[in-house]
Every structure is written in structure tokens, then in C-alpha cells.
Amino acid sequence: MLRVGLTGGIASGKSTVASLFTERGATVIDTDRIAREVVEPGMPTLAALVNALGGGILDRDGRLDRAALRRRLFADAVTRRTVESILHPVILAELDRQAGRAQGPYQVLVVPLLVDGRHEGLVDRVLVVDCSEETQIRRLMARDGETRENAIHMLASQVSRELRLAAADDVIVNDGAPEELAAQVAGFDRKYRELAAVH
Numbered sequence: 148m149l150r151v152g153l154t155g156g157i158a159s160g161k162s163t164v165a166s167l168f169t170e171r172g173a174t175v176i177d178t179d180r181i182a183r184e185v186v187e188p189g190m191p192t193l194a195a196l197v198n199a200l201g202g203g204i205l206d207r208d209g210r211l212d213r214a215a216l217r218r219r220l221f222a223d224a225v226t227r228r229t230v231e232s233i234l235h236p237v238i239l240a241e242l243d244r245q246a247g248r249a250q251g252p253y254q255v256l257v258v259p260l261l262v263d264g265r266h267e268g269l270v271d272r273v274l275v276v277d278c279s280e281e282t283q284i285r286r287l288m289a290r291d292g293e294t295r296e297n298a299i300h301m302l303a304s305q306v307s308r309e310l311r312l313a314a315a316d317d318v319i320v321n322d323g324a325p326e327e328l329a330a331q332v333a334g335f336d337r338k339y340r341e342l343a344a345v346h
Contacts, residue, residue: 149253149343150246151317152269154261155276156305158286160321160328164276165257167332173339174251178258181241182234186211195233200226221301235264242269253343262314263306271346274335275315278322280308 153168153175155161162179169175185192188209196204196211200219206212220227246254256270267273280302287298312318317338319331 148246148249148251149272149339149346150270151253151255151339152261152267152273153255153257153276154259154273154311155321156278156280156283156308156311157259157301158283158290159276159278161257161259161276163328164319164321164332165255167329168255168336171332171336172251173253173255173336174249175255175257176242176245176249178238178242178256181238181245185234185237185241192233192237196230199229199233218297221297221304224304227304231260231264235260239266239269253339253346262311267314272316272339272342273314274317274319275311276319276321277308277312277315278320282322 153161153165155164162177165175165177184190186196187193193211196216200216204212204216204219216230220230242256242258246256255274258264258266258269261267261270261273262275283302284295284298287293287301288295293301317335319328319335321328
């Protein structure tokens with residue numbers, strides 16, 4: 148099974164690209180969705196996070212307060228490493244389990260920290276969704292209500308755009324119109340089906 152690792156910086160458009168691959172019949176497995184599932188109330192991973200960081204990461208209903216946790220992650224590298232050490236092994240194990248059972252012409256594994264975490268060995272090809280940093284900042288401000296200062300700080304906490312592009316086998320540029328994005332995905336869908344046929 149050909150496995151394509153879909154990655155990109157925050158607010159680059161990974162979810163939109165993943166949806167376009169799903170529409171074309173690819174099997175898409177998203178680690179962001181897995182990350183949400185493994186921290187549902189009652190899950191051992193949530194208990195481990197609370198044990199490490201305290202009850203302040205929970206909302207009134209006992210669910211993980213994602214916005215509050217994300218602010219802490221981007222503000223403090225030690226907290227980020229602690230959370231990653233708890234979450235990443237669980238998420239990667241579940242990703243591997245789901246990928247091992249999934250069918251389809253090829254698989255797209257959505258892993259935002261594919262390059263940051265040096266997980267490129269999980270996949271056969273690395274597909275980076277790229278856009279200008281100014282576009283990312285604008286999207287973060289519009290989508291998440293972040294201040295410009297916070298958005299810049301979030302970008303700075305991730306691996307650089309240059310390193311991400313250097314790790315890429317394929318690149319989708321997401322600075323233009325939606326139809327341009329769809330056309331790029333269609334082209335890569337054809338390419339991956341051809342590669343999967345000889346994989």
C-alpha cells in the first residue's frame with residue numbers, strides 16, 4: 148500500500164487538501180482526528196495529561212480545553228515536549244493500526260508534525276501543503292481569532308518552512324483560488340494511483 152504523508156505548517160490548508168483527496172477516493176487517516184479521540188473523557192491519555200499538567204487543561208465538563216492547552220504549548224517548549232511525549236506514541240500506534248487495516252488505491256496519512264517529529268519513515272512520500280507565512284498569519288487571525296503577535300509566535304514554534312519544503316517529495320501550493328487547489332490534488336491523485344500500481 149502506497150502511503151503518502153500529508154503535512155504542512157499551521158493554517159496551511161492541510162484539512163482542505165485531505166478532504167479533496169477523500170472526495171477523489173483516497174483513504175485518508177488524520178492524526179488530528181486520532182488526537183481528539185485519544186483524549187476523550189475517560190481515556191488513559193487524558194488522565195496522563197492531567198497528571199502531568201494539572202486540571203487547568205480541562206473545561207467545566209471535564210473535557211480537554213484545546214484552546215487553553217494550545218496556548219500553553221506555543222508559549223512553553225518544555226510543556227510542548229511533555230505533551231508530545233505523552234500523545235505522540237499513542238497517536239502513532241493508533242495511526243499504524245488504522246493504516247494496517249485500511250483499503251483503497253493509496254493512503255494519505257495526515258501528520259502535521261511529520262517533519263518536526265522526524266516521522267518521514269512512516270510514509271513512502273512526503274506531500275507538503277505550502278503557502279506564504281503571511282497567508283498563514285492571516286488565516287490564523289481569521290479562523291481562530293488569534294492576534295497577529297500570537298500567530299507569528301505559533302509559526303515560530305514550528306519547524307521552518309524551508310526545512311519542511313526540503314523534506315518534501317511533492318508540494319501543493321495553497322496561496323490561490325479553491326479551483327487551483329482542487330486541480331493540484333487531482334494531479335497528485337493521478338500520480339499516486341500510478342505509483343501505487345507499481346508499488
